[in-house]
Amino acid sequence: MNASQPTGAPQPTPVREVLSADPRYVAPLLLGAVLTHKSPAGTVSVRITEVEAYLGPHDSLHPDPGSHTFRGLTPRNAPMFGPAGHLYVYFTYGMHYCANIVCGPEGVASALLLRAGEVVAGQDLALARRPASKTAVDLASGPARLATALGLTTADSGRDALKAPFALELPATPASAISAGPRVGVAGAGGTHEYPWRFWMTGDPTVSRYKAAKSKAITGKSASTQ
DNA sequence: CGGTCGATACACT
């Protein structure tokens, strides 16, 4: 506990403490945060504009079959059971990496998938990592794009995003306009549950285009396509 | 701008 506080002014809540809550609560606080990764190749920073919540098997009220932790602990998903603020990076579709920030107290296994962001530092290096990018906007506008732009792979899974070579800075003031909606790319109940999973900064150009999960698409139009 | 489809390797059953 402490003693070294000068009294008076309220202290900001430490980042890890903020992240140690339910990801659906953390999500709006993480939008606008800047995640930095320093590597031998250089430094890239991304301002997060879109995230998606995944719960652990602890939440019997809100079972989450779309979560990698739905069936319990495995070697791959182990970081999600660890402390908040660590990275959970997985490999998918035979060629892509996606990165999450672990949320909740240790043992709870929830996380926020980093779905999109704006590269605010190291654009040259991000472009070198993502030569397919046509504009600055699509450097990190998608979960695999964001992970690639930051140079993240499964080698980084389990590492602490709050310590070097990483850094995570929360916005001083919460984002002014936030939208919420259904998940992207997750089939089954996990994609169609009645409460919001995906959060994004309203109108931000880097937010990934909405694409419904494969298989039984509901015909007709769903909510806001952004 | 929007829909379709192939790529590709790994975790888990």
Place this chain on the structure above:
DNA sequence: GTGTATCGACCGT
């Protein structure tokens, strides 16, 4: 063996 928390190329409008 099966399915994947995706991307980008290609093609039609």
